[in-house]
Amino acid sequence: MRTLFALTLVGVASAxxxxxPQPPSAPKPDKMICKRSAEIGSMIPTRxxxxxxxxxxxxxxxxxxAGQEMMDRRVSSTPQGQ
Numbered sequence: 001m002r003t004l005f006a007l008t009l010v011g012v013a014s015a016x017x018x019x020x021p022q023p024p025s026a027p028k029p030d031k032m033i034c035k036r037s038a039e040i041g042s043m044i045p046t047r048x049x050x051x052x053x054x055x056x057x058x059x060x061x062x063x064x065x066a067g068q069e070m071m072d073r074r075v076s077s078t079p080q081g082q
Contacts, residue, residue, distance in 0.1 A: 029054040 034050040051059070 027053060029057075 030052050032050055033053055033056055034048055035056075036046045036048050039045045039047060
């Protein structure tokens with residue numbers, strides 16, 4: 001009985017080692033990614049936009065910079081003491 005139990009544990013342990021997940025590889029910057037977005041003001045029409053991963057990242061960075069610049073202008077144009 002103990003031998004059967006020990007063999008079962010060895011079998012489970014070896015199966016767990018064999019099924020370890022592989023480390024994720026770095027995402028490919030030239031892979032095309034398509035996203036759908038709803039038109040503003042309507043829930044029905046959608047627009048499909050395809051760009052490479054590096055292009056999506058550049059657009060996101062540009063939007064972050066533009067948003068930060070708007071916030072900086074708003075803070076600097078606020079009258080002092082209010």
